[in-house]
Amino acid sequence: MDNSPKIVFNQNGYLLSLVLNNVEFIKANHAESLFIVQLRDFIGSPFQLAAGDFKNVEISEADDSVQVIYSECPRLPGTMIIVYAVIEENSVNWQIRVELESNDYSLEWADYPRLVLKADENTKTLLPYAEGTLVSNLKTRETKCNFRCEYSEYPLTGINNFYPGPAAMQFEAVYNNNSGLYIGCEDPTHSPKTIDAASCGDDGIILMIQSFTGGDNKLPYAVKTSYFEGDWQNAAEIYRNFMEQSDPVLPAKLSERMPDWLRKSPIILAYAVKGNGSDHGDLSPNEFYPYINALPTMEKYQKLWDNPVMGLLMHWEGTAPWAPPFVWPPYGGESELKKYIDAMHEKGNTVGLYCSGIAWTQRSMIDHSYSLEKRFAEDNVAESICVGPRGETWSRVCNNPMGQRLGFDLCAETDYTHKVVTNEVGSAADLGVDYMQYFDQNQGCSAPFCYSKNHNHPNLPGSWHTESMRKLLFDAQKVADKTILGCENGAAEPYMEVCMLNDLRNHLAWGAGGKPVPLYPYLFHEYVCGFSGNGVCLSDWVDLDKNQNILHWIMAWNFVNGNLLSPVLKEKGEIYWHWNLLWDQHENPKQEPLIEIIGNLSEWRRTLAKEFLIDGRMEICPKIECEKNIVYLKQNRTEEIPAIESAVWSNSNGEKALFLVNYSDSEVACRVDLSGIAVNRAGDEQEFAGGVITVPKFDAIMIKL
Numbered sequence: 001m002d003n004s005p006k007i008v009f010n011q012n013g014y015l016l017s018l019v020l021n022n023v024e025f026i027k028a029n030h031a032e033s034l035f036i037v038q039l040r041d042f043i044g045s046p047f048q049l050a051a052g053d054f055k056n057v058e059i060s061e062a063d064d065s066v067q068v069i070y071s072e073c074p075r076l077p078g079t080m081i082i083v084y085a086v087i088e089e090n091s092v093n094w095q096i097r098v099e100l101e102s103n104d105y106s107l108e109w110a111d112y113p114r115l116v117l118k119a120d121e122n123t124k125t126l127l128p129y130a131e132g133t134l135v136s137n138l139k140t141r142e143t144k145c146n147f148r149c150e151y152s153e154y155p156l157t158g159i160n161n162f163y164p165g166p167a168a169m170q171f172e173a174v175y176n177n178n179s180g181l182y183i184g185c186e187d188p189t190h191s192p193k194t195i196d197a198a199s200c201g202d203d204g205i206i207l208m209i210q211s212f213t214g215g216d217n218k219l220p221y222a223v224k225t226s227y228f229e230g231d232w233q234n235a236a237e238i239y240r241n242f243m244e245q246s247d248p249v250l251p252a253k254l255s256e257r258m259p260d261w262l263r264k265s266p267i268i269l270a271y272a273v274k275g276n277g278s279d280h281g282d283l284s285p286n287e288f289y290p291y292i293n294a295l296p297t298m299e300k301y302q303k304l305w306d307n308p309v310m311g312l313l314m315h316w317e318g319t320a321p322w323a324p325p326f327v328w329p330p331y332g333g334e335s336e337l338k339k340y341i342d343a344m345h346e347k348g349n350t351v352g353l354y355c356s357g358i359a360w361t362q363r364s365m366i367d368h369s370y371s372l373e374k375r376f377a378e379d380n381v382a383e384s385i386c387v388g389p390r391g392e393t394w395s396r397v398c399n400n401p402m403g404q405r406l407g408f409d410l411c412a413e414t415d416y417t418h419k420v421v422t423n424e425v426g427s428a429a430d431l432g433v434d435y436m437q438y439f440d441q442n443q444g445c446s447a448p449f450c451y452s453k454n455h456n457h458p459n460l461p462g463s464w465h466t467e468s469m470r471k472l473l474f475d476a477q478k479v480a481d482k483t484i485l486g487c488e489n490g491a492a493e494p495y496m497e498v499c500m501l502n503d504l505r506n507h508l509a510w511g512a513g514g515k516p517v518p519l520y521p522y523l524f525h526e527y528v529c530g531f532s533g534n535g536v537c538l539s540d541w542v543d544l545d546k547n548q549n550i551l552h553w554i555m556a557w558n559f560v561n562g563n564l565l566s567p568v569l570k571e572k573g574e575i576y577w578h579w580n581l582l583w584d585q586h587e588n589p590k591q592e593p594l595i596e597i598i599g600n601l602s603e604w605r606r607t608l609a610k611e612f613l614i615d616g617r618m619e620i621c622p623k624i625e626c627e628k629n630i631v632y633l634k635q636n637r638t639e640e641i642p643a644i645e646s647a648v649w650s651n652s653n654g655e656k657a658l659f660l661v662n663y664s665d666s667e668v669a670c671r672v673d674l675s676g677i678a679v680n681r682a683g684d685e686q687e688f689a690g691g692v693i694t695v696p697k698f699d700a701i702m703i704k705l
Helices: 138-145 233-247 291-305 334-346 374-378 415-430 464-479 519-524 552-559 592-607
Strands: 006-009 014-021 036-041 044-051 058-061 066-070 080-088 090-097 105-111 116-118 123-127 133-135 173-177 179-185 193-199 203-215 224-231 267-272 309-314 348-356 359-364 405-409 435-439 484-487 502-503 527-529 617-619 628-631 637-642 644-650 656-660 668-672 679-682 684-688 690-694 699-704
Touching: 006 066, 014 090, 014 224, 036 090, 044 116, 066 527, 090 105, 116 233, 123 233, 138 193, 173 203, 173 224, 173 233, 179 193, 179 203, 179 233, 203 464, 224 233, 224 435, 233 519, 291 309, 291 334, 291 592, 309 435, 359 374, 415 435, 415 464, 464 484, 484 552, 552 592, 552 644, 552 656, 552 679, 592 699, 637 644, 656 668, 656 690, 690 699
Parallel strands: 267 309, 309 348, 348 435, 435 484, 484 502, 502 527
Antiparallel strands: 006 014, 036 044, 036 105, 058 066, 066 080, 080 090, 090 224, 105 203, 116 203, 123 133, 123 173, 173 179, 179 224, 193 203, 359 405, 617 644, 628 637, 644 656, 656 699, 668 690, 679 684, 679 699
16 A cells, blocks of 8 residues: 655645545545735735735646645746645655745745644644643634634744743644554754644634744744644654754753752752732732741641752742832842851752743833833833833733732843843842842743844844843853743743753643643653643632643643742641732632652652653553543643653663552552562562552652653
8 A cells, every 4th residue: 555645736726635644634525725825014914815916826736745836926926936845754844935026025934734634533733832622622712712823923922832932842743542643843942933733614613823033034843733642642753752862952851950959959949039929909018028038838748748948939020020120129128038048958959949020111000109110210121121013112011900000021132131131030049049030021031023124133023033132141040050941831942051951831721722741741851841830810710619630631631741849838837739829819729639649759769760750751641541530620621630640750771660650539440551570669669560550649650660
């Protein structure tokens, strides 16, 4: 049987068929253009073209390629679009070029290839959003969820599948039963793009690959569509092979760069110094100020878990909370914070600070007495803020009267931005802070879009955008010295070298209509570390009243996927649901079960599991059969999660281990298709002959493979 790839276009240049490994992926009878390109004219107005805008289509076929030329465009005479499909074994590489006769226009971006795939009730879509999101029903996402498929534009929202940013890797996948299509951008420059998908009728999915060109008339890289068998892990393997072979900015392994305190796997205790759990209202100093008032709580948990802890402070700024770019000096002065840092270090613990990124706060909506209007004028900041394509200046991330601030975005390229960032980071580093999540609000460490014609960069987004942010990060790291930097969400691939420890946001997957899958640690754990985060706004998507064990699951999920654990504290040092939730808005989660599961899992991480979960590499996990639990979401949605969370890891010697974690208050049995292996529990070995394993409550089991 001939299983070579096949692609077929009709006379109008629409893709009718894409067959890989004898599987047809294209939905029949669709009427969607293979491309949409957006041009900008000389005054910045957008102008879009699709296949239907061209009267003439020429198709040239060869043994291993197809070329389609679209010409005779009445809307913009002299314009041609040339698309290429290069056929390889079980894959097709796609490229596009736009030829413009008019000098009044430049190519801003191309959405290409826009493949319309067949779909049914078994189809799953893997998106790169929120460290990995698996969506079973794209229509539900579009009708009931917050984060939907949309093009990226000025100003960026921070909540879509923009790469490098909230989307940390540049691929997606669609699979059904055991056949799947991988769609990846083979772009070593990491230029900005949007990688997403939407429903197309009741039985179709249309892919979005919006690639920004920086004004060039073609994409300098191919978009690869490859056949695979399996699930999202098998798709991730394709990307990992490309990344490890072709990414020029992939950093050295984390094992070579990790400071000793991070290797000791601190449990991160996130808490606010002012207020009662929310960003608004009364933000008077609470019981954790002066800073040393938190020491008894830190020492309590350190002893309880026999594990180092990090105090990760919020609302500590001497400016205003979440009012970028300025955070320094700390509230109450440097000497007050220094006492706390020194005392924590004496006990073998560490200190981290939440910050607020590289936007510009003109006025705080949290602390209405805080204004930077005078400084804006004195420093001539208007010359350094991001500008839109038609000269507009505004911002969306956390920027509205009901949000955190009113202001602008700072361009990552300008000298002023570099000066401010290095001053703020350097000041904290000089005081001995161990960790700064400085790039909060820069989700995935993304830089904001800028179209300025007066900055030292092209006036359309392109690869320069990523390189500017990398330069800013390296400048910040120089002054940070031993202080580790990080960002909100997992740092996108080109930013991992500097952003070594990051505040994960996997719960945002619920807001994108799917559920979290550990795509980020699967690909990047060898290069970057994550912690389970402060869970900001978790209850916007998850019904806490119906999910009393959701924090148990979060701890289990993060542990088994190699992340540090980070409970959020409220008054009296009690563990609370998440950040930005008033302390009296919900009853506390039950403390003892959380203390038990955190203690058990942290013991595993610092003892038997450390060779796998600290320096290890995530591998494909076998099928684990167990009962399912239900996560009750807002908008009358539900998602199933397994009662046992599982993952396979390999260590530096190539040895593998399967981890099984039970986050419930009673033992749970599961079936694993393995035999003749040793089950390690608290240092003891016992033979396992059958397929059923019982995992103790709030605990883990490690099976060496």
